[in-house]
Amino acid sequence: MTRQPLLDIKDLTVEFGQGHRTSPLRAVDGVSLDIAPGETVGLVGESGSGKSTIGRAVLGLTPVHSGRVRFEGIDVTRAGPRTRRGLSARLQVVFQDPYSSLNPARTIGQTLAEPLLVHRRLDRRETDAHIAEMLERVGMPADTAGRYPGQFSGGQRQRIAIARALMLEPSLVICDEPVSALDLSIQAQVMNLLARLQRELSLSYLFIAHDLPVVRHLSDRVVVLYRGRVMESGPAQVVYADPVHPYTEALLDAVPAPDPRAQRARRAAQAAPKTTNPPADEGCVFAHRCPYAIDICHRERPALLPLPSRGEKQPEGGRAVACHRSGEPARVRGLHT
């Protein structure tokens, strides 16, 4: 419990200006989360929920409005290029689009050599050996280094992008929708690759995705976001098996069921949003879509609180929910019958 987290985000808020007439858009609103060494934390939510923005804020690609980001105990919230350069040996990223994530004008070998040039003084032969080893690790043929990105498929490019991220043996890799641009069968291959590399290299992942089964497959813990706020967090298996927040429940319900008859039945049962009004400044951001919303939900913002244990003595592995009604046993039971 006293072990220092690898990544520690506290009250992170990111705003985007929308011109001087309108107030800025708050993409991420007071989010806190941490990742322990070797752990995978999944960040889920619909588009616009701020999940990618959190990843980009950690990488310094978007300015942080308030809060702080600590990596390996060092504050990197507003780190400049020099600090980032030092950091890049330990903190890496894999983006979604395999077609734009490699420079089309450079060979794979040149692209993979880039991080080595910055951090290590290796001669030509050592660099080549290192590249060959990493390519083999991600399951690419040996002649890959001399070729250009244009000669590879999406799945192969994503493997190469993963190889680039791992060249310096980082401790944390931010995976921003790393498989959502790929075919289903290729998705499975790349996910298995990520899982195997994690075991072999004791990596941590911040795994950002909108696809819930994908996140479940890889994550130890999940954090559910809606409109820039954390709705629920906890161990992946528990959250998936027993969602407490109405939004998590709605998200899980949105995953199509393989059986068409079950899918139809569920669709019919899904509650339509109560109102279409946008959320007010105060109150729960999900209240306007929530089938269980009561008066207080529209008036007061619920805090993210540890969920009291149900049945067992201990709190359920750091599970937390931001919902006024999470404590009501009747409602909780009512959801899952």
Added chain:
Amino acid sequence: MAIFRLAVRRLLSSAPLLFLVSALTFVLVSLVPGDPARTIVGQHVTVEQYEAVRVQLGLDDPLPVQYWDWLVGVLHGDLGASLFSGEAVTKTLNDRLPVSLSLIVAGTVVSGILGVALGLLSARRGGLLTRAVDLLSLLGLAVPAFWFALVLIAVGAVKLRWFPVTGYVPFADDPAEWARSLVLPVISLSLSAVAVIAKQTRDCVLDTFGRDFIRVMQANGFSRRSILYRHVLRNAAVPVVTVLGVVLVSLLAAAVFVETVFAMPGLGSLTQQATVQHDIPVIQGAVLYITVLVVLVNLLVDMAYNRLDPRVRAA
């Protein structure tokens, strides 16, 4: 080696193009009402005199025969002689080629440098400069070169007296005067080209900056400068080179008007005069020269692609 082979292949494959263009020009010119014999003899001669001139010029032969005679001459390096001055067409063209080349090469260099610089600046700064580039490109495309040339003469030459109104001084005679005589024509020629290139450069640079491989480098703390010069420019250059090639070819066309307005003895003004006079050998020769120039420009563009983009090399 591969580049050399590409050049040879492209030049060989352009032979049919030259043939086609010259044949088409021949037909088009003969379709224009009036003929050179009439222009030479004028209105007040007998039909016999007029016919005699036609026979003398070979205009009574059927069109395919006329074209065949011209083609045989070309293959022997003889482009014939002007119907009016009697001067060899090759000599006329060779005299005038440097004028047009000065104009077009200077125009390309100026619009290339200025366009890329403006585009880069507006990509990096944004704001007011971006809007200025947008406005400029709209203006540049809307304002015809010959009208802009007249405005430049009125302001830069007549009012301010900084530059000569018209005319051209050969480089060999006086390099300084040569440059001075080129300023206004080059400006009027480059206006639209600068606009197009600046806009294209800006859009390509911004597009490349938005790509994930650039984000990876930014996250890894590479400086903006090294990202821009080592990674963005190289990728943004491909479409810019395409536009540069198109612009160069359009400069060849615009040069016809600009040379006429500034009374410069170049290929463009020559073609214009020859067309008015129905001077077929001169028209044919000028078109041949200009076509060869276009072929060469396209070859250069292709070779630049080859250098810049590995995907082209693989194909």
